[in-house]
Amino acid sequence: MRSTRTHLRMxxxxxxxxxxxxxxxxxxxxxxGAVGDTATPFQLKGVxxxxxxxxxxxxxxxxxxxxxxxxxxxxxxxxxxxxxxLAKQHGDVTWLAINSSNPKSSEFTPxxxxxxxxxxxxxxxxxxxxxxxxxxxxxxARTTPHMFIIDPQGRIAYNGAIDDDPPGRKAKPExxxxxxxxxxxxxxxxxxxxxxxxxxGCTVKY
Amino acid sequence: xxxxxPTALLAAGLGLFLVPGRAAGAAGAWASNPxxxxxxxxxxxxxxxxxxxxxxxxxxxxxxxxxxxxNSGDAGFAPTLIFAPVAGLSRPELLWPAPRRFxxxxxxVAFGYQDEVVYPVRARLHGAGSAGRAxxxxxxxxxxxxxxxxxxxxxxxxxxxxxxxxxxxxxPPGSQDRGAGRGELDPQTAPLIERWxxxxxxxxxxxxxxxxxxxxQNGPEGPALEVRVSGVRxxxxxxxxxETHEAFEAGRPRARAVPxxxxxxxxxxxxxxxxxxxxxxxxxxxxxxxxxxxxxLALEALREVAIAGRPGADQGSASSSRASAGAPASWTPPDxxxTALLAAAALLLALxxxxxxxxxxxxxxxxxGARQPDGAARPERPAGEAMQPNGASAAAALQALGxxxxxxxxxxxxxxxxxxxxxxxxxxxxxxxxxxxLAWLRGRAGRRTRLRFALAVALAACAALPxxxxxxxxxxxxxxxxxxxNRSQQGRDSAYSIDSHP
Numbered sequence: 001m002r003s004t005r006t007h008l009r010m011x012x013x014x015x016x017x018x019x020x021x022x023x024x025x026x027x028x029x030x031x032x033g034a035v036g037d038t039a040t041p042f043q044l045k046g047v048x049x050x051x052x053x054x055x056x057x058x059x060x061x062x063x064x065x066x067x068x069x070x071x072x073x074x075x076x077x078x079x080x081x082x083x084x085x086l087a088k089q090h091g092d093v094t095w096l097a098i099n100s101s102n103p104k105s106s107e108f109t110p111x112x113x114x115x116x117x118x119x120x121x122x123x124x125x126x127x128x129x130x131x132x133x134x135x136x137x138x139x140x141a142r143t144t145p146h147m148f149i150i151d152p153q154g155r156i157a158y159n160g161a162i163d164d165d166p167p168g169r170k171a172k173p174e175x176x177x178x179x180x181x182x183x184x185x186x187x188x189x190x191x192x193x194x195x196x197x198x199x200x201g202c203t204v205k206y
Numbered sequence: 207x208x209x210x211x212p213t214a215l216l217a218a219g220l221g222l223f224l225v226p227g228r229a230a231g232a233a234g235a236w237a238s239n240p241x242x243x244x245x246x247x248x249x250x251x252x253x254x255x256x257x258x259x260x261x262x263x264x265x266x267x268x269x270x271x272x273x274x275x276x277n278s279g280d281a282g283f284a285p286t287l288i289f290a291p292v293a294g295l296s297r298p299e300l301l302w303p304a305p306r307r308f309x310x311x312x313x314x315v316a317f318g319y320q321d322e323v324v325y326p327v328r329a330r331l332h333g334a335g336s337a338g339r340a341x342x343x344x345x346x347x348x349x350x351x352x353x354x355x356x357x358x359x360x361x362x363x364x365x366x367x368x369x370x371x372x373x374x375x376x377x378p379p380g381s382q383d384r385g386a387g388r389g390e391l392d393p394q395t396a397p398l399i400e401r402w403x404x405x406x407x408x409x410x411x412x413x414x415x416x417x418x419x420x421x422x423q424n425g426p427e428g429p430a431l432e433v434r435v436s437g438v439r440x441x442x443x444x445x446x447x448x449e450t451h452e453a454f455e456a457g458r459p460r461a462r463a464v465p466x467x468x469x470x471x472x473x474x475x476x477x478x479x480x481x482x483x484x485x486x487x488x489x490x491x492x493x494x495x496x497x498x499x500x501x502x503l504a505l506e507a508l509r510e511v512a513i514a515g516r517p518g519a520d521q522g523s524a525s526s527s528r529a530s531a532g533a534p535a536s537w538t539p540p541d542x543x544x545t546a547l548l549a550a551a552a553l554l555l556a557l558x559x560x561x562x563x564x565x566x567x568x569x570x571x572x573x574x575g576a577r578q579p580d581g582a583a584r585p586e587r588p589a590g591e592a593m594q595p596n597g598a599s600a601a602a603a604l605q606a607l608g609x610x611x612x613x614x615x616x617x618x619x620x621x622x623x624x625x626x627x628x629x630x631x632x633x634x635x636x637x638x639x640x641x642x643x644l645a646w647l648r649g650r651a652g653r654r655t656r657l658r659f660a661l662a663v664a665l666a667a668c669a670a671l672p673x674x675x676x677x678x679x680x681x682x683x684x685x686x687x688x689x690x691x692n693r694s695q696q697g698r699d700s701a702y703s704i705d706s707h708p
Contacts, residue, residue, distance in 0.1 A: 036479035072365055102311075107362065133312065142280040142314055159477070166283035167355030167365060196477040198450055202363040203281040206312025 033140035035159055035195040039150045040138040044098065044128035047114040052126050057094045059152050061186050063087070063179060065162075066136065066204055067097040067127060068144040069109045069117040073201035076168055077145060078121035082177075083162070087125055090183045095125040100136030100204045107205040133206040143201035149182045149192060158182040160197030232392035233264075234350075234372035241271045241358045246350065246372040247324070249396040253348065253374050254389035255294075259331050261372070262324040262399045263287055263300065263354070271360045272318045275305035277449050279316040282363055285325070285356035287370075292348060298329035303405040304494040304504035307445055315458070316359065317447055324402035331376075348374040407492045407506035413437070418493065420511040422474075424483055429454070431472040431511065435493050440468035441502055443495030451489060453477055468496065486512045542622055546634055546672035549618040552611045553638050554669065557645045559608030622676065630675055637671035644668060 039062075043053040054062065065083055068074050077083055087095040101108040109117065111129075118127055130136050139148060140159075149158035164176040182192030234246040242265055249260045263285070265273055274282045289298045303323065308316040331348075350372045357365040377389055410418045416437035423430045431454075433446055446459040457473035470493065476483075489511055494504040557563045615638070622631055648661040 034475065034477055034479040036481075070362070072363065076365075105311075105361075137312075156479075166357075167286060167367060169286075169353075169355055169367070196452075200278075200283045201281060202359070203310050203314050203316075203361070204312055205361070206314075 033138070033148065033156060033159055035156050037156050039148075039154050039156055040135070042130075042135045042138070044130055044135060046126045046128050047099075047111045047118065048126070049111075050126070052096065052128055054096075054150075058154065060094050061090075061092070061152060061183065062094045062096060062150040063183070064139065064148040064150065065095065065097045066141040066144050066146040067099050068101055068107060068202060068205065069099075069114060070101075070107045071144040071202035074144045077162060078117070078123065080168075080172065081122060082172070083145070084122045084124070086177065086180050086183070089180070090187070093183055097123070097125060097127040098130050098135060098141070099127060100130040100133045100141060100206060102133065102206055103131050105205040133204070136204050136206065141204050143199040144204060145201055146199040146204070147179050149179065149186065151186060157186060158192040158195055160194070161199045164197075166200040231373070231375065232395040234370055237354075237366075237368040237370060239358075239364070239366055240268065241360070241364055242267045242273070242366070244354065244356070244368065244370070246327075246352065246370045247395045247399065248372060248374050249391055249399045250374065250389045251392040252377050252390040253331065254377050255333055255379055256331055257389075259295070259298075259329045259374075260399055260403065261298065261327040261329065261350075262395070262402060263327055263370075264322075264324045264398070265319070266322050267320060267358065270320070271358050272308055272316065272320045273323060273356055273358050274316065274318040275447065276302045277317055277447065279308075279318075280310070280314040281316060282318070282357045282359050285354060287325075287327070287352050287354050289329075289350060289352040292350060294331060294333045295348065295350075296330040296332070298327045298350075298352075301326040301328060301406055302492075303402055304407055304492060305447055306443075306494075307447075311361065324398060326399065326403050326406060346376040346378075348376055350374060405504070407494070407504035410505050410507035413498065413503075416498065416505065418491075418505055418507045418509070420489060420491070420509050422483055422487070422511050422513045424513060427473060429474040429476065429483055431456070431470075431474055431489060432514070433459075433470040433472065433491055433493065434464075434467065435469075435496060435505060436467040438467045438496040438498045438503070438505075439463070441495040441497045443502075444468055444470075445494050446470040446472060447492045447494065448472065449490040449492075451487075453481065453484065453487065468493075483513055486510050542676040543673040545618050545622055546676035549615045549622070549634070550638065550641065550669045550672045552615040552618065553641060554645075556608040556611035556615065557642060559604045559611065562642070562645045562649050630678070633675045634672045637668055637675065640671075641665060641668040 039054065041054050043051060045051050069078070083095070083097075087093070099109065099114070114127060118124075135141075139156075141148075145162050147158065147160060147162050148156055151157040158179065160178060162177065162179055164178070165174075178192070178194065178197055182195075185192050232248045232251050236243045236245045244263065244265045247262045247264050249262075253259055267273065274284045276284045278284055285300070287298075287300050291297075302325065303319070305317045305319060308318065308320070310316055352370050354368045354370055355365070357363050410416070416435070418433065418435045420431055420433040423432055431448070440461050440463045444461040446461070448456045454474040454476060457475065459470040459472040462469050462471065487510070488508060490506070490508040492504055492506045496503050496505060554563065619631065619635065619638075622634065644661050644665040648658055648665065651657045651661060
């Protein structure tokens with residue numbers, strides 16, 4: 001009899017667990033990273049072997065750039081020095097590039113190769129590995145490049161493309177550099193406008 | 207200086223590679239790369255001097271590579287085609303055939319075209335080519351030049367830029383000779399362009415009895431757009447594509463067949479955290495894979511939508527509110543195959559609880575406990591007697607659990623109706639009925655071991671049917687093997703060599 005009750009309990013537990021699993025799995029899979037959201041904290045290892053934590057830059061404006069040397073869009077911007085020049089112009093801003101490529105993907109760039117690519121393109125800011133893709137998913141990073149500006153209060157102030165020229169057809173001065181404008185606005189106490197654009201480029205190779 | 211000549215030759219060579227050759231006729235020269243080739247085509251071998259000029263931007267893509275729709279999805283970008291102005295020709299407009307969805311690693315999606323696509327290009331001729339040629343009977347040439355930027359992706363993405371050209375012969379002007387002033391269709395390109403022209407989404411309202419509208423919802427899952435298309439049936443490939451919206455990002459739509467047609471439930475995420483839903487906002491969408499009168503069609507619409515329940519929501523389309531009132535509950539199963547499997551398992555357990563199927567030993571003991579040692583039924587418990595945890599109450603509890611499980615089965619079937627076609631749900635229901643019948647027959651088979659075994663095998667096969675059927679009849683996903691048009695295209699592509707340029 002006790003055994004019967006045990007089986008009844010087990011059956012009920014299995015039923016409840018199954019339904020809970022379904023309900024959890026049914027939660028919409030839309031990532032966060034909306035403008036105004038608190039930036040998800042992270043701690044990642046850089047291609048230089050050092051560990052970087054977002055909390056180290058509390059109170060500063062931080063730019064996050066999703067990057068992939070094997071993506072022609074990241075590579076073009078690296079060759080054109082789009083990000084590096086912007087980072088230099090805004091010396092008080094912390095610039096972190098994140099590579100969320102899955103190490104099993106053919107698109108993954110090993111550290112030595114990454115360092116060489118960074119050097120060739122004058123990238124001096126930290127480039128971090130997010131091998132599990134957890135940080136990329138937390139921010140809803142979809143493309144390389146995909147840019148985020150985090151304000152000194154730790155909130156996402158901009159989410160989107162680097163500029164308005166996906167094909168790279170325009171001369172650099174003719175492009176609207178959304179991140180540049182956003183950083184200028186942050187410097188004067190304003191907010192980036194637009195605060196959100198559609199990013200373009202390769203998919204992040206999760 | 208010493209290197210000037212080789213450098214010039216190299217530059218010229220590169221120039222030849224990047225600027226495809228000029229070609230007179232209905233098709234320009236291909237611009238080719240390892241992933242794709244592209245050219246301009248026209249429906250006219252000889253175009254008239256007045257009227258609509260239908261052209262196309264034709265891509266042939268290496269297997270598994272795709273180019274993009276006007277909203278590229280999570281990555282890439284839509285092709286841009288900029289024509290140099292030509293006297294007598296209006297500015298050509300690039301049009302967008304109904305796209306398809308590509309699921310990419312990392313839960314990302316792209317919208318576009320695979321294998322082959324001809325983006326229709328529409329322009330209008332008004333006296334083109336008359337300058338310097340008027341009064342002659344010789345064919346004039348309309349020199350079209352366009353700068354194309356596009357990105358072609360598989361898992362990797364490669365951007366390309368070409369200057370495409372097409373020299374379109376024009377009919378002689380002003381003469382009464384045979385064919386003068388009139389155009390002559392090209393037998394190869396005209397049917398191709400027409401085929402892709404037919405794949406352009408129809409403006410909502412272009413077909414009598416077909417309408418589409420939408421409403422914003424703000425449920426516990428967050429905001430969502432509910433789009434209803436009436437006067438059509440949901441084909442297996444029914445899907446909805448939203449154009450980029452300034453305030454929202456769209457999740458995956460869930461199609462559901464309803465008596466009036468089909469509804470699409472699109473979860474939304476505000477691009478600005480904590481932003482309130484606007485009372486009214488505009489969405490542009492393209493609904494594809496719809497069936498009407500035996501043909502597949504796509505509809506496009508730009509609609510101002512309001513929040514459900516707000517005064518003025520869906521002005522002029524009160525039926526839309528009714529559609530949203532009957533919309534699925536906030537819970538929707540994540541995977542139809544898993545849901546179908548659970549439905550089958552719940553029914554089997556219910557049958558076991560009712561004694562139709564053998565239960566594990568303890569449950570059999572419980573049923574046995576409901577009888578007296580001599581086999582006579584236990585006398586009925588006097589009214590008001592407290593329920594004791596004995597064999598009889600356990601057996602009753604088991605039977606009650608059977609009803610709970612049956613309710614669970616029905617609820618899971620209801621949930622499946624949001625994801626599967628009506629035929630699919632009906633087939634799953636039939637499989638479940640067959641399971642119950644086989645289980646009952648097996649119970650009556652007595653000691654005929656072979657028959658019991660055969661029935662058990664049939665029962666197991668029936669239990670495997672629901673998830674299989676669920677996998678085949680999901681709304682919004684192409685059937686295995688794709689549609690016949692795609693299959694024929696795939697056959698062509700398997701023979702297509704990216705190195706064998708014409």
